[in-house]
Amino acid sequence: MVGRGMRAAILGLVVNGVLVVVKLMAGILGHSYALVADAIESSTDLFSSLIVWAGLRVTERPADESYPYGYGKAETLAAAVVSLMLFGAAAGIAAAAVHEIATPHHVPAPFTLAVLAAVVVIKEALSRSVLRVGEETGSTAVKADAWHHRSDALTSAAAFVGIAVALWGGEGWESADDWAALVAAGIIAINGGLLLRGAARELMDRMPETPVVDEIGSAARGVAGVLDVETLIVRKVGTAYYVDLHAQADPALPLREAHILSGKVKGAIRAAVPAVAGVLVHMEPFEPDAEPAPPAAARVGLS
Template identity: 45%
Template sequence: MRGIVLNATLAAVKFAGGVFGNTYALIADGAESLIDILSSLLVWAGFRVAARPPDANHPFGHGKAEPLAALAVAVFIFAIAGWIAWSAIREILTPHQGPHWATLPLLAGVVAVKLWFSRRMTRASEEAGSTGLQVEALHHYSDAITSAAAFVGIGIAVWGGPGYETADDWAALLACAVILFNGVLMFNRALADVMDTAVSPEFESEVRTVALGVPGVAALDKCRVRKSGLSHLVDIQVRVDGELSVRAGHDIAHAVKDALLASAPHAISDVSVHIEPIK
């Protein structure tokens, strides 16, 4: 919720600075901050839903809600970039007065706040393993880049004088390319979770190592791991002595599951173990 309050404050500051400082780049930046509020609400809602325990209608949990919310944020990013680009081109083609110098210190403060908040969100996403928070961190970083581009453009327009009135609009147009690039990164990360993309080889190797360390496990056939919201689901096939009783095989399967859950209590939420005899 802090992100929502921060974006609301920044949006008001940017709009006021844009109107009184005669710079459309800052007004467009303020509009982006308003969209940031909506994206923060989406990520927060996705996070809350993803944290719900499994129920009768969702036996595997609600983990997909988080990357779906992140996908929605990425789509908003594309829309924002398109709107800013269209508006910047319109301003470039329309004669207008240059911006006021007082908008420069305001933008410098905005950039500093956004970079600080982006770093905080990045650390939080790493601690929670949250795709939604990763996307939100990138979103704040994109906003900082947009404001920095506006700062450079307005600076050129102010110090350049007549003939440089559109410098801030060109800067806003250039920032759109960076925003689109970050939007693609966000979209791909969220889509990877929705499509059950394979986890890193290092994570899978850790899962295999833990499973092989369980007494009675002779070998592993397959090991499939997929991310679901803030944690992972593991589907593993282990080989045991074919002469063991059904109960003994069942006990080994439970031991494998317990070992994996204990090895990563926050990273793994459920394990399915299939027992096969050694041939």
């Protein structure tokens, strides 16, 4: 799965490298700051894809004594860095756009519209392709990279609208594409915030989405001999999940059989959710008359 993410990052590097040169030259020759701003945003895509690729390389390292849960958090850190880069790109584009709005300049050349239309199509296709890889592998960093590509498509679309307005309006509308760049900066900042929130949640070991937790709980409860699951805690490390749970069984069950039962629980969970890399099972006696645990702790162990 990591290999697919790395290939997606490399593809992004190649495509963005070509688009940066094309948009920068077209923006300069066509007197369009929105297109120049778009080229700047694409240059951050180059670095973001490189960071994602490096993060996934680190993620591939096997667990060791220093990092018993492996190096999966490296890809989440990469996603956080990419998110911060989006904020930086948005701030830079906004500042330059405000400067350009206050500075008289020429109306953008008509050919810049064709360049932007091609960029929107290419970047949206790339975004969907990379996002599909991110969804299938569960990689937060790859998803962040995909949204970075989409933000580039959005800035290009905004620039297209701005230049079209400037060309249609003629004299007095020269700054329309600069206003478009300013709007695009806001969109980029919003995307950065959403991506950073997701990365921060993973870094803080927030419980994953309910479907994964429910699948794990159902697999454990479906093992013959397991009478209930008292506590279930799941953490996401890179593209893998680590599970801690308390399984309740017959109080009279011999220690050896309880150990065998815990092994069956581990096997059932990993069979139901292949992305689970590790399971720690604590066996407890089933006591139906005992005081029930609080609702949140009963299902997930943590809020």
